[in-house]
Amino acid sequence: xxxxxxxxxxxxxxxxxxxxxxxxxxxxxxxxxxxxxxxxxxxxxxxxxxxxxxxxxxxxxxxxxxxxxxxxxxxxxxxxxxxxxxxxxxxxxxxxxxxxxxxxxxxxxxxxxxxxxxxxxxxxxxxxxxxxxxxxxxxxxxxxxxxxxxxxxxxxxxxxxxxxxxxxxxxxxxxxxxxxxxxxxxxxxxxxxxxxxxxxxxxxxxxxxxxxxxxxxxxxxxxxxxxxxxxxxxxxxxxxxxxxxxxxxxxxxxxxxxxxxxxxxxxxxxxxxxxxxxxxxxxxxxxxxxxxxxxx
Numbered sequence: 001x002x003x004x005x006x007x008x009x010x011x012x013x014x015x016x017x018x019x020x021x022x023x024x025x026x027x028x029x030x031x032x033x034x035x036x037x038x039x040x041x042x043x044x045x046x047x048x049x050x051x052x053x054x055x056x057x058x059x060x061x062x063x064x065x066x067x068x069x070x071x072x073x074x075x076x077x078x079x080x081x082x083x084x085x086x087x088x089x090x091x092x093x094x095x096x097x098x099x100x101x102x103x104x105x106x107x108x109x110x111x112x113x114x115x116x117x118x119x120x121x122x123x124x125x126x127x128x129x130x131x132x133x134x135x136x137x138x139x140x141x142x143x144x145x146x147x148x149x150x151x152x153x154x155x156x157x158x159x160x161x162x163x164x165x166x167x168x169x170x171x172x173x174x175x176x177x178x179x180x181x182x183x184x185x186x187x188x189x190x191x192x193x194x195x196x197x198x199x200x201x202x203x204x205x206x207x208x209x210x211x212x213x214x215x216x217x218x219x220x221x222x223x224x225x226x227x228x229x230x231x232x233x234x235x236x237x238x239x240x241x242x243x244x245x246x247x248x249x250x251x252x253x254x255x256x257x258x259x260x261x262x263x264x265x266x267x268x269x270x271x272x273x274x275x276x277x278x279x280x281x282x283x284x285x286x287x288x289x290x291x292x293x294x295x296x
Contacts, residue, residue, distance in 0.1 A: 003036070003039070005036055006036045006037070006039050006040040006043075007040065007069055007073060008026065008036075008073065009022060009026065009028070009032075009033045009036035009037055009040075010036070010037060010040055010048060010062075010065070010066075010069075011066070011069070011070065011073055011279075012025050012026050012033070012279055013033065013037060013049065013056055014056075014058055014062065014066050015149075015278040015279055016148055016149050016278065016279065017055040017056060017148035017149075018054070018055055018056060018148065019033050019034055019037070019056065021132075021148060021149050022279075024132075024133070024134060025134070025149070025277060025279045026279075037049070044061065044065070046059070046061040047059050047061070047062075048061060048062035048065060049062055055148065074281075074282040077282055077283075078282050078283075078284060091114075091115050091116070091285070092115060092116045092118060092137075093113060093115040093116070093117055093118070093137055093138065093285055093289075094118045094120070094135070094136045094137045094138075095110070095117065095118070095119055095120070095136065095137065095138050095139070095140070096119075096120045096121070096122060096127035096130060096131065096136045096138075096139040096140070097119065097120075097121060097127070097139065097140035098121070098124070098140065098142055099121040099227070100227070100228040100229060100245075100248055101140060101142070101158070101245070101247070101272065102119070102121070102140060103229075104247050104248055105156075105247050106140060106293065109292050109293055112292060113285075113288065113289065113292065115285065120136060124139070124141045124142045124143050124145060125145055127139045127141070127275075128141065128145040128147060128150060128275060131150060131275060131276070131277065132147060132149050132150065132277070134277075137276065137280070137283075137285065137286075138274060138275065138276045138285075138286060138289060139274075139275040139276070140155070140272065140273075140274060140275075141272070141273040141274070141275045142270060142272060142273075143270075143271075143273075144273060144275075149277055149278060149279075150275050150276070150277060150278065151275070151276060151277070151278045151281055152273040152274070152275050153273060153274045153275075153276075153290055154271060154272075154273055154274075155272045155273060155274050155293050155294070156271075156272045157269045157270065157271055157272065158245040158246065158247060158269065158270050158272060159245065159246040159267050159268070159269050160204060160207070160208055160243050160244065160245055160246070160267075160268040160269065160270065161243065161244060161245075161246055161249055161250075161253075161260055161263070162190075162208065162241070162243055162260070162261045162262050162263075163232075163235060163241065163242065163243075163244055163249050163252075163253065163258045163259060163260060163261060164193070164235060164240075164241035164258070164259050164261045165235055165236060165237070165238040165239075165241075165258070165259065166256055166257065166258070166259045167238065168238075168241070168259060168261070170189070170261045170262060171185055171186065171189040173185060173186070179265075183212070183213060186262055187212075187213050190241075191217075191218065191219055193240065193241050194222040194223075194239065194240035194241070195219060195220075195221045195222055195223075195240055195241060195242060196221060196222065196223040196224075196225060196231050196234050196235065196239070196240045196241070196242040197221035197223070197224050197225075197242065198224075198225070198226055198227075198228065198231065199224060199226065200221070200224050202217055202221060204242075204243045204244075205217055205221075205242070205243050207268065207270065208243045208268045211264070211266070211268050212264045212268065222239075222240055223239065223240060228244060228245070228248050229248070231244065232244060232248060232249060232252060232258065235258060236252070236257050236258060241261060243268075244258075245270075274289065274290060274293060
């Protein structure tokens with residue numbers, strides 16, 4: 001008779017792509033997962049995976065078995081989670097996010113969740129590594145970091161805007177000349193300004209420059225400050241210009257504290273994602289969070 005743990009290990013290996021990754025998500029040893037998989041293959045009488053150097057490739061029989069058992073196992077996992085949650089008055093949700101996006105946009109939605117919220121703020125790449133290690137349950141990600149263990153669900157797009165202090169006078173653009181000549185005037189003027197950047201490698205500025213001018217910026221930032229709220233304050237003081245997401249600067253622009261210096265013909269945007277481990281896609285907390293963030 002088949003052991004339920006054999007199917008759980010099979011499902012984890014199928015989703016994670018490796019025995020080691022599956023073992024981490026199940027909190028088991030690699031030999032235990034390998035033993036479960038071998039026992040299930042002996043029971044079925046066929047191989048479920050082809051063993052490649054760095055990952056496990058499902059065979060045709062493995063794909064068939066996955067489609068046969070996935071719904072039943074996910075339902076069982078969800079029931080188990082609901083029973084466990086009922087025993088705990090305030091289940092914990094460990095979330096990683098960019099500080100500014102969380103505080104300006106996502107915080108009201110998270111406050112509606114019936115969980116003890118433990119937040120961690122850092123760069124997306126570091127947060128995804130913590131997610132893979134099981135140190136976080138979910139990440140609000142500013143980019144998709146390639147991972148066999150992580151699934152991404154698109155939430156929204158952020159729109160970047162070029163802003164400066166209210167008294168800064170941008171160049172006059174001659175609309176009778178070609179678009180290329182107009183862009184040249186704008187680019188030359190921008191390179192003479194003092195720039196404030198989130199990072200030394202100009203992460204947000206570089207994205208804006210590549211889309212608008214089809215090249216990388218050739219200057220260094222005067223100030224490097226890893227906090228977008230503080231960058232906005234520095235701009236307001238008249239110390240330089242920068243690129244900020246619209247959700248953070250639109251009220252400042254409306255109040256006359258910041259000035260929109262130039263708007264390119266095509267908006268510069270970035271996609272935001274909800275990231276979680278593939279094995280947790282049926283977790284009640286993940287489902288509730290996905291629904292809540294989409295209804296913001």
